[in-house]
Amino acid sequence: MKRLSGTEISKAIKEELKKEVSNLKTRGIHPKLAVILVGDDPASAIYVNSKKRTCEELGIGSLEKKMPAVTTQAELLSVVKALNRDPAVNGILCQVPLPGQCNEQEVIQTIDPEKDVDCFHPYNLGLLTAGIPKYMPCTPFGILQILKRSDCEISGKQVVVLGRSNIVGRPLSILMSLKAWNATVTVCHSRTRNLPEICATADILVVAMGRAKFVTAEFVKKGAVVIDVGTNRIADPAHPKGSRLVGDVDYEGIQGVAAAATPVPGGVGPMTIAMLMYNTINAARFQAGLDRFEL
Ligand code: GUN
Numbered sequence: 001m002k003r004l005s006g007t008e009i010s011k012a013i014k015e016e017l018k019k020e021v022s023n024l025k026t027r028g029i030h031p032k033l034a035v036i037l038v039g040d041d042p043a044s045a046i047y048v049n050s051k052k053r054t055c056e057e058l059g060i061g062s063l064e065k066k067m068p069a070v071t072t073q074a075e076l077l078s079v080v081k082a083l084n085r086d087p088a089v090n091g092i093l094c095q096v097p098l099p100g101q102c103n104e105q106e107v108i109q110t111i112d113p114e115k116d117v118d119c120f121h122p123y124n125l126g127l128l129t130a131g132i133p134k135y136m137p138c139t140p141f142g143i144l145q146i147l148k149r150s151d152c153e154i155s156g157k158q159v160v161v162l163g164r165s166n167i168v169g170r171p172l173s174i175l176m177s178l179k180a181w182n183a184t185v186t187v188c189h190s191r192t193r194n195l196p197e198i199c200a201t202a203d204i205l206v207v208a209m210g211r212a213k214f215v216t217a218e219f220v221k222k223g224a225v226v227i228d229v230g231t232n233r234i235a236d237p238a239h240p241k242g243s244r245l246v247g248d249v250d251y252e253g254i255q256g257v258a259a260a261a262t263p264v265p266g267g268v269g270p271m272t273i274a275m276l277m278y279n280t281i282n283a284a285r286f287q288a289g290l291d292r293f294e295l
Helices: 006-026 042-058 073-085 104-110 122-129 138-149 169-177 195-199 268-287
Strands: 032-038 061-067 091-094 158-162 184-188 204-207 225-228 232-235 243-246
Touching (some): 006 042, 073 104
């Protein structure tokens, strides 16, 4: 089974993006991303730090708005609106999940769609659904880049997507069914019957359901390509930290069955951040009246 390394593919993409940032800077365009982090969820803090570090690596400006766990919805919306008005900020991202008193959808819908580099706003999801995406949702586009750069043909293939979230499963299934990709897509979820049988029809199986090692060999057709979007922290007394990250797929268990699979960690995760950088660069380009930078 071939290991599809998101770490390596994202490195190559980040080199391309770094060159584009330099190119933009010679033209007086300085891409900048604002990241809002509310509360002290440790996983979110790690993601946000990693996004900031990647901005630095590529020469993209970053601005972190750290807000306490007791932040009200009104306070959060006023920060979003101030960033909408700031012409130096090209992209705005509010890390989710938010504390219970905040309304995630209202925050997403308050972000200016022109600066919505997560592609979470219904306007941008609508453009994508209409087949004319402006921003690409980061995790789905990261998966498409892994497949493209591993010479995995999508056109005409049976794709099964396990999971229907607004962040991964739904936008990915819509994108792959567009004329640009031409897949035949089945979306499965928690109420799907005969899950193993349906998954076993897939040439490409994408798993984004958030259940540790749920997908075993019986879900996988011989020769299939398996993309694991899961990031589940499980207790492991043998590990120095007392826990470790595992995917939704039993990577060892599918070894003799799948032709290729993404590991966890080191698969889809690093791609998501690279695609966020890509969107931030395009945000700066669009706002300067330029067209899309293609990957
Ligand atoms: N939480 C988990 N993934 C993401 C993401 O891609 N963007 C944001 N804003 N929050 C997240």
